[in-house]
Amino acid sequence: MRPIDPATLAGQHFDTVVVGSGFGAAFFVHKLLERRPGRVLIVEWGRHHPHDWQVAHGMNSALSADRTYRSDSAKSWHYTVALGGGTNCWFGQAPRFHPSDFKLRSRYGVGNDWPIDYDELEPYYGEAEAIMAISGDPDMTAIFPRSTPYPQPPHHLTTPDRIMKKAQPEAHFAMPTARARVATEQRPACCASFTCQRCPADAKFTANNGLMPTFGDERVTVALQSKALRYEGAGNSIGALVFEHAGKPYRVTGDLFVLGANAIQSPAILQRSSMGGGLTGKGLHESLGTHVEVLLDGMNGFDGSTITTGLNFGLYDGGHRSEYGAALVYFENRWTHGLRAEKGRWRQSVPLMIVTEDLLEDRNHVTVDGKGEAVVTFVAPSDYAERGQVEGLRQAAPTARTAPGRGHRLPLAAADRVASSGHVADGRGPGDVGDRLPDDPSPLAQPGRGRQLGLPDMFLRQSQPHGRRTVAARGGNGLKMVGSCTEHWDVARRNP
Secondary structure, three states: OOOOOHHHHOOOEEEEEEEOOOHHHHHHHHHHHHHOOOOEEEEOOOEOOOHHHHHHHOOOOOOOHHHOOEEOOOOOOOOOOEOOHHHOOOOOEOOOOOHHHHHHHHHHOOOOOOOOOHHHHHHHHHHHHHHHOOEOOHHHHHOOOOOOOOOEOOOOOOHHHHHHHHHOOOOEEEOOEOEOOOOOOOOOOOOOOOOHHHOOOOOEOOHHHHOHHHHOOOOEEEEOOOEEEEEEEEOOEEEEEEEEEOOEEEEEEEEEEEEOOOOOHHHHHHHHOOOOOOOOOEOOOEOEEEEEEEEEOOOOOOOOOOOEEEEEOOOOOOHHHHOOOOEEEEEEOOOOOOOOOOOOOOOOEEEEEEEEOOOOOOOOEEEEOOOOOEEEEOOOOOHHHHHHHHHHHHHHOOOOOEOOOOOOEOOOOEOOOOOOOOEOOOOOOOOEOOOOOOOOOHHHHOOOOOOOOOOOOOOOOOEOOEOOEOOOOOOOOOOEEOOOOOOOOOOOOOOO
């Protein structure tokens, strides 16, 4: 990538002007270069921090996210302001959207339908997975039809994962991930050190190890430390972008403008451009998640090859989505809650994370203040997401009975006590969003719960829920909106 002084760009004209350099923007430019000739300008607020710099400094960016917005809420929003955006800080989880996610309104009467469906998007999923060399479970075709195989084989499952997969082959799979299962030309295999936000081995796909040829293309100019202020134009036509560098504004013109900042900065840019109103900035949200620990009886865990090994869809799709959010259950291969203290049993546990979808609510939104800075108002997750957490915890909680449709006892023996504790989520998601377990954990211990997931009696430790970032801004006014997929698996918009 050629260094350039952004001040020298003043008054220049580009065929395409892109704001942001994260997943959405970078993948858009990667494809654009195959199809559209001309000069491309990428305007990035942050600096370029190579992998070695991030590991040495213990951070993904010199500009912390909390310095880029204001909020009266205690909830924090984590993202990376640097070249590559969320590709730097994500953990590399890469499942696809469920086919029913695209038709939530039609099927279940809640949320909104997408204007496209899974089949239309599927070939592009394949292209993106090829770029990132995704490791995945071929058995997932039972839920997600594929036109191409996963580029890499699945990661090794833990012993509890293998038992779950045998009991629920239609619902339990190896987690698709951009943490390399086998070495590529650019990346070594995952080291399973559980520090994925800044992978010490550089095994996780990032812009630094996967997209630098795009940024270094002779047709592409990258303006770093350049904050997009506003678009200028008349009517439905945009003709220019004004950005700030070193405290001074500069103006460039273009034929095509692409807005690929994050869920907070994209609506702020639109509102500074007098393109607000309607749904712009409304519906900011995250999925809701809870850490749970299962203490096993005589079975060792933590023998997988990456940080998150299993993904269970037993509580995901179905008629319940008309009443409460779908739940994904992550089976972890890291000691989120620490190792067990009992002699000879330190590996006899399996951490889970129950993640439920949220609905978009206008009360959670992004505006700008009198100085034009982004202001986040986040009241709370929706009742729909909270009910999903309650039901997910109930159904994933104790049962010593059989798996769905099976007549044998699951061989995942565990203790028969249930309790909640105050373990704090450790930074996988954007921030804590409050305690979601009942004050009295006894409802979780009722017999007969959990048949869908098929987990036996267990000891639960519950952490404060946290979520993943999603794009929740409305595009328009001739702009191409592209979003950033960071912590987990999806991109969501208010009006996709």
